[in-house]
Structures are given as C-alpha cells and as structure tokens.
Amino acid sequence: MDVLTELIRSLPAGVVVTDATATEKYRYDWSRDASAGTPLAVVRAEDASQVQATVRWAAAHRVPVVPRGAGSGLSGGSSAVDGGIVLSLERMRAIEVDADCQVAVVEPGAYNAEVKAAAAEHGLWYPPDPSSFEICSIGGNVATNAGGLCCVKYGVTTDYVLGLDVVLADGTLVTLGGKRIKDVAGLSLTKLFVGSEGTLGVVTRAILRLVPAQGARSTLVAYFPTAVAAAQAVVAVRSRMRPSMMELMDRWSINCIEDYKPMGLDRDAGALLIAQSDAPGTSRGEEVALMEQACSAAGASEVFVTDDAEEGEMFVAARRAHFHATESRGALLLEDVGVPVPLLPDLLARVAEIAARHRVEIPVVAHAGDGNTHPIVVYPPGDVAAEQRARAAFDEVMAAAIALGGTITGEHGVGRAKKHALPDQLGPDVMALTRKIKDALDPDGIMNPGAVL
Structure with a gap:
C-alpha cells in the first residue's frame, strides 16, 4: 500500500481529493503566486480529529502540509507545494455564540461575515x-492577524482572540487560552500562533471576543488635490482623536473604481478620504467637526458629511471594491506596507515617485488612520519588460516602508511574496530567533514550507 492510499483509508470517503481538475483550485490564493506547486492531494477536513490524522500521517512520511482557509489571501501564504498536502479547513464552519461571556467559539472555515451575523443576533459585534470580510475565513484571519477598515479604532484580529485550539506538527492538539478576559498563566502562546501563517500549526478552533454592537455613525467624505494632502489631514486628525474608520484612495484608485463600477466619484481629485465617527451622543458631532477642520486646513477642495447610514455605506462600498477594480486592469503585485501615522505623507510621496520612475501604475488605497497602505502594482500580463519594472517597484516600495521605520506587511502576511524582504525589516538576530521558534515547533519543517522563512 502506498503512503497516499494509507491516508485515504484513514479518513472518511470524499475527504481526500486527488483528481487533478478538483485540486487545481487549491493551488493558489488570490495573489496567483506563479511559484505555486502541484499538491499530492487535498484534504478537506471536517473536524479536528481529521486534521490530527492528516498531520500525523504527514509527519510520519515527511510530507509538507499547507493549511488553507477560504483561499482569499493576498501574499501566497497558502500556495500549494509540489508533492505536499493542501489541508483545507473550508468544511469546518461551526459558530457558537456565548452571549453571557460575549464570545464566539468558531471553527476556522467560518467566514468573517458569518461571525458578524451570528454576533449581531445577540446584539454583539x-x-x-x-x-x-464576505469571503475570507476566520482561520485565514487568525493566520495573518487580519485587520481591515475598522481597526484604526477597534484593533486587529489578535485583539479579539482569547483562545485557540491548534494541531502541532506532530499531530498533538493543544488548547490555548479560553473564554477568560484576563489570563496571564504561562507564556502567551495563544498570541504566538496568531499571525504565524500556518508555519507553526493548524488552528482548528478560535474563541473570539465580541463587543456591544456598533452605534450610529456619521460619515465624512473629503476630496483633496493630492494624496499627500489627504495624508496630512489624516495625521492632523489622528493627533487629536481616533475615528472609527479613516480610508484613503488616490487618483488612480478612484479612476480604477469608476472604470470598474461607476459610483459618481470625482475622477479629477487627487485623493478621496472617507472617515467615520461612531462616538456616542454629541461627541460624534464634535469628532466630525474636528475632522472637517483638519481636512479644510490640509487643502480639501470639498468636504461632505452625512448621518444617513445608507449614503455613508455607498462610499465605503466604493472603497471595498478597490481590489476587484484593480484586478480587472491587469496582472497585480499586492503590497501591504505600513508606517507610523505621522510618516504616511512621506510614504505616499515615495510610492508616487517609484511609480513614475519605473513607469508603472500603482493605485493606492490605505487604512490611513493606522498608517497601513495597499499600493497595488499593475502591469500588462505577458509584457516581460513591464513585469520586470513592476517587480523592481514592488521591492522598492517595501524598502521605502522599512526606511521610514515601517513594515512590509500590516495585515496580509509575509507569505511567499514578501519573504525575501523580511530579513531587511527584522535583521539577523530576530530572524535567527524566529527560526529557533520554527525549528522547536516544527523540527522537520513540514508546516507550510516556503512561507515566511
């Protein structure tokens, strides 16, 4: 009996998939990583015991394991490995809300949107x-420590993870943390696995902190002559308050969206800033007034405020459409760089300079309130010279962020797309420490090899 037959027989019928046509869609995430390999098989686990069985088999035979959630990642973190196993958690979708403890107990395949909906039934968020959020999974969110539009005020995934069940590289299932708000017993191992991108183990359950439902929001929309001017307004606002959302789109991004799905945005504007306040009572009006003042002082050509939730959501929807809008323009290299908020204008200026020098289009959107930007390098597919320029620009954008004291990834993860730049940010000592942790938990190197390190 060959080793794969051993795995197939150890799991229920239909869990292991080997047909080339069926496994093809599991080779890539949304980054369309050109280096993605061809897996030996895909295991679509239905529960933690099947994850354990798969990892034990892989450990016994030294077969690489690539954990995979919904496949919506943007850095090649779940790209398949030649001769390895893609361990899909897509079938593990259970969600249980404990309203008294204000937590959700969630399996990794559940979508972020599904957790939001389940929490909302109990008046929680x-x-x-x-x-x-509509198509990404909690497992992937935990793996990359995902953030998003609201993180400027409410934080990122790690701020809401109270506990994890994790299958280690030898198949051992460990339970870390729990429903407790405060718990400092032992090392902070739960946080070690958040953001580890499947390189240390496989998350099979997460206990997520919930909060009371978000209140009414006011939305501010401001147009600026340049992206740098919009960023200067962001710096001024953030020095005095923390809005519940603060998103920036540059001119290229505005026009990408209007080409993809016309929404009435001003194509001639240098940048668009969308900000929200959900402060209670009269404080919301005070926060909006402060933001209006900061935008006007930074040179905004138009400032518009609405308390109408649907009208505000129209602008937020335009921002959320950005990735699909740019995807329709050509091949993409997906950046995720961030800097301290006061240096956001400098980063945007450097990105614009890099784009001009390399003659490539780099539309930029940003979770501006926390300094996290998404410059997306676009080039015509099949144009070798353009791709070379695009890849050079991609590397220079990361170098610019590092030079400003920033990061090569704020929320997408290192994956395979950015790992060559990681030593430049972390330095040799931190890289060596990271490898020691990896080697201690995965001595045979079977967990998502080729990602991050």
Missing part, C-alpha cells in the same frame, strides 16, 4: 473588518 465582531469588529475585525477586512475588505474581503
């Missing part, structure tokens, strides 16, 4: 809010 799960704040982490990636632009892809």
Whole structure:
C-alpha cells in the first residue's frame, strides 16, 4: 500500500481529493503566486480529529502540509507545494455564540461575515473588518492577524482572540487560552500562533471576543488635490482623536473604481478620504467637526458629511471594491506596507515617485488612520519588460516602508511574496530567533514550507 492510499483509508470517503481538475483550485490564493506547486492531494477536513490524522500521517512520511482557509489571501501564504498536502479547513464552519461571556467559539472555515451575523443576533459585534470580510475565513484571519477598515479604532484580529485550539506538527492538539478576559498563566502562546501563517500549526478552533454592537455613525467624505494632502489631514486628525474608520484612495484608485463600477466619484481629485465617527451622543458631532477642520486646513477642495447610514455605506462600498477594480486592469503585485501615522505623507510621496520612475501604475488605497497602505502594482500580463519594472517597484516600495521605520506587511502576511524582504525589516538576530521558534515547533519543517522563512 502506498503512503497516499494509507491516508485515504484513514479518513472518511470524499475527504481526500486527488483528481487533478478538483485540486487545481487549491493551488493558489488570490495573489496567483506563479511559484505555486502541484499538491499530492487535498484534504478537506471536517473536524479536528481529521486534521490530527492528516498531520500525523504527514509527519510520519515527511510530507509538507499547507493549511488553507477560504483561499482569499493576498501574499501566497497558502500556495500549494509540489508533492505536499493542501489541508483545507473550508468544511469546518461551526459558530457558537456565548452571549453571557460575549464570545464566539468558531471553527476556522467560518467566514468573517458569518461571525458578524451570528454576533449581531445577540446584539454583539465582531469588529475585525477586512475588505474581503464576505469571503475570507476566520482561520485565514487568525493566520495573518487580519485587520481591515475598522481597526484604526477597534484593533486587529489578535485583539479579539482569547483562545485557540491548534494541531502541532506532530499531530498533538493543544488548547490555548479560553473564554477568560484576563489570563496571564504561562507564556502567551495563544498570541504566538496568531499571525504565524500556518508555519507553526493548524488552528482548528478560535474563541473570539465580541463587543456591544456598533452605534450610529456619521460619515465624512473629503476630496483633496493630492494624496499627500489627504495624508496630512489624516495625521492632523489622528493627533487629536481616533475615528472609527479613516480610508484613503488616490487618483488612480478612484479612476480604477469608476472604470470598474461607476459610483459618481470625482475622477479629477487627487485623493478621496472617507472617515467615520461612531462616538456616542454629541461627541460624534464634535469628532466630525474636528475632522472637517483638519481636512479644510490640509487643502480639501470639498468636504461632505452625512448621518444617513445608507449614503455613508455607498462610499465605503466604493472603497471595498478597490481590489476587484484593480484586478480587472491587469496582472497585480499586492503590497501591504505600513508606517507610523505621522510618516504616511512621506510614504505616499515615495510610492508616487517609484511609480513614475519605473513607469508603472500603482493605485493606492490605505487604512490611513493606522498608517497601513495597499499600493497595488499593475502591469500588462505577458509584457516581460513591464513585469520586470513592476517587480523592481514592488521591492522598492517595501524598502521605502522599512526606511521610514515601517513594515512590509500590516495585515496580509509575509507569505511567499514578501519573504525575501523580511530579513531587511527584522535583521539577523530576530530572524535567527524566529527560526529557533520554527525549528522547536516544527523540527522537520513540514508546516507550510516556503512561507515566511
């Protein structure tokens, strides 16, 4: 009996998929990583015991394991490995809300949007809010420590993870944390696995903190002559308050969206800023007034405020459409760089300079309130010279962020797309420490090899 037959027989019928046509869709995430391999098989696990069985088999035979959620990642973190197993968690979708403890107990395949909906039935809210919240999974969110539009005020995934069940590289299932708000017993191992991108283990359950439902919001929309001017307004606002949302789109992004799905945005504007306040009572009006003042002082050509939820959501929907809008323009290299908020204008200026020098289009959207930007390098597919320029620009954008004391990834993860730049940010000592942790938990290197390190 060959080793794969052993795995197939150890799991229920239909869990292991080997047909080439069926496994093809599991080779890539949304980054369309050109280096993605061809897996030996895909395991679509239905529960934690099947995850354990798969990992134990892989450990026994030294077969690589690539954990996979919904496949919506943007850095090649779940790209398949030649001769490996793609371990899909898509069938593990259970959600249980404990309203008294204000937590959700969630399996990794559940979508972010499904957790939000389940929490809302109890008057609660799960704040982490990636632009892809409707199609991204909690397992993937935990793996990359995902953020999103609301994180400027409400934080990122790690701020809401109270506990995890994790299958380690030898198949051992460990339970970390729990429903407790405060717990400092032992090392903070729960947080070690958040953002580890499947390189240390496989998350099979998460206990997520919920908060009371978000209140009424006021939305501010401001147009600026340049992206740098919009960023200067962001800096001024953030030095005095923390809005519940603060998103920026540059001129290229505005026009990408209007070409893709006309929404009435001003194509001639240098940048668009969308900000919200959900402060209670009269404080909301005070926060909006402060933001209006900051935008006007930074040179905004138009400032518009609405308390109408549907009208405000129209602008937010335009922002969320950005990825699909740029995807329709050509091949993409997906950036996720961030800097301290006061240096956001400098980063945007450098990105614009890099785009001009390399003669490539780099539309930029940003979770501006926390300094996290998404410059997306676009080039015509099949144009070798354009791709070379695009890849050079991609690397220079990361270098610019590092030079400003920033990061190569704020929320998408390192994956395979950015791992060559990680040593430049972390330095040799931190890289060595990271490898020691990886080697201690995965001595045979079977967990998502090729990602991050």
